[in-house]
Amino acid sequence: MENNEQHIILKTKNLSIGYVSKKAQTVIASGINIELHQGELVGLVGANGIGKSTLLRTLTKVQNPIKGQVFINNKPLEKQSALDLAKILSLVLTEKLISKNLSVFELVALGRQPYTNWVGNLTSEDIFIVNQALEQTHIEDIKHKKCFELSDGQLQKVMIARALSQDTNLIILDEPTTHLDMYHKAYILKLLKKLAKETGKTILFSSHEIDLAIQLCDSMIVMTKGHVEIDQPCNLIQSGAFEKLFPKDLIAFDETTGSFRIKK
């Protein structure tokens, strides 16, 4: 346990998230205390509209917390400059690429931007890291293809490679498995698991693939109304956290298989 203490990559302290407008503030969730350790694969699950994206946006400094603090590498998030943060935290977002005319290599190489000089020239070390990222995500064979030639599954691997080439301790992915077929969903999550284990990076992703996440994640964050819980998947199953995820009229959580079943 003490050993773990040193390797906390991300920690929140009494975090409240939500939106502030001129007239009022809307608190979506409060009292969030989570810790992510080095080399962990962490899944974030919750119903639509529960605030998964808001949580991720707050953790990545896209928006400010209403209360409480986020620490990355034991440093408060608000004290880190954008460039410093870019060297410890990389993102894979759901938004579409602006230009799909980039080649896979060029796109992955853009992950080196925080390290390159003013005009963005790649050093041999940069190229080595980019190639390593291509290798780790098994996309070396398509590195000269243009992004518009790729399938959704391939593109997602490319985006993960881009995050890898940014060489950060923490990678946060927002719903990396949407638009993918069942095979590629499993493929991407398994890839993330492998990367977390091999590279020692902490990987946090939000997903609706609860059954897959239960099977692969080291720990999971379960968001329900007013409550955010983090634990190992088996403990969460035992405590019945997944049952509280959704209204009970249509589906029920089956503890033995770790998946949801339609009520007959």
Next chain:
Amino acid sequence: MTPIKTYNIPFLILSLVLIFCFFVNISLGSVYIPINDVFNSLLGSETSQDSWNYIITNYRLPKAVTAILVGSGLGISGLLMQTLFRNPLAGPFVLGISSGASLGVATIILGSGLFGSAFAACLMSKWSIVIAASLGSFLVLFAVLITSLKVRDTMAILIIGLMFASITASVVSVLSYFGSAEQLQQYIFWGFGSLGNLSWHELLIFSIIYSFGLLISIGSVKSLNTLLLGENYAKSLGLNIKRSRLAIIISTSLLAGTITAFAGPIAFIGLAIPHLTRQIFNTSNHKILLPAVFLFGSIIMLVCDSISQVPNSDLTLPINAITALIGAPVIIWLLVRKRKMIF
């Protein structure tokens, strides 16, 4: 196998074509000058007739240099705007630069009746039009910039620029309604654009401001490439979005603003050149695109100017008409042939 494609050969070819077009442009004109006399004049030695030397050094050479500055400057500002606004239809004038300039010029030319005729006479000089155009574009641009600092969304800036353009356009039409036929004609002639008529002195000021714009655009290459991923990714890569956006907008304004002030609102080049360049170079990397657009814009502008001169005749066609007349079909042809828009 190099991971990044190099483009040395196309760059070499384009540079040679540019040099070729430069000499063709200088050797063509309303007065026929033999090619060896053109070279003699450029090298500073004697020409067969003194007037030829004068024509070349004081008329054709500044015009060719202007063409290069105008073509490259408009092309680059178009490239910057298309990347910044993530919109293939954006051009250097989306920020209201040309509409601001036309407002300034319209105020001087059409509004001169309001100031009285004696005052009007001194307003009519070339410099006053340049100053009016600069002031006008600066004012509109400043208004767009102020509002752009308040909005987060880059697309909103595009709309705001278009809105300012319609406001100035309506003011210009009110002014034209009250203007005399002669004034209207003068205003319309300004709108045709012109690469000639610039003295070396004017060209010096032009190129100094142009260089500032060009330098800022070169400094923005890295942030432009980052912006290809979208603003959220760019932010996560440590890019200061507001500052890079400001740098890109300032660069465009300096380039397109001075060009419009000195050569009039030259349509089309800014929109078309980046697309033509992308078709040939097939990359989105601005480290390649920026110099390519520079070369390509200069070449196209020199060609358009050579055509508008109608060699060996006294006729000079409005450059603004030529650029669109030549350029638009080329773009259509390229897009139809390639069947897809590269962006």
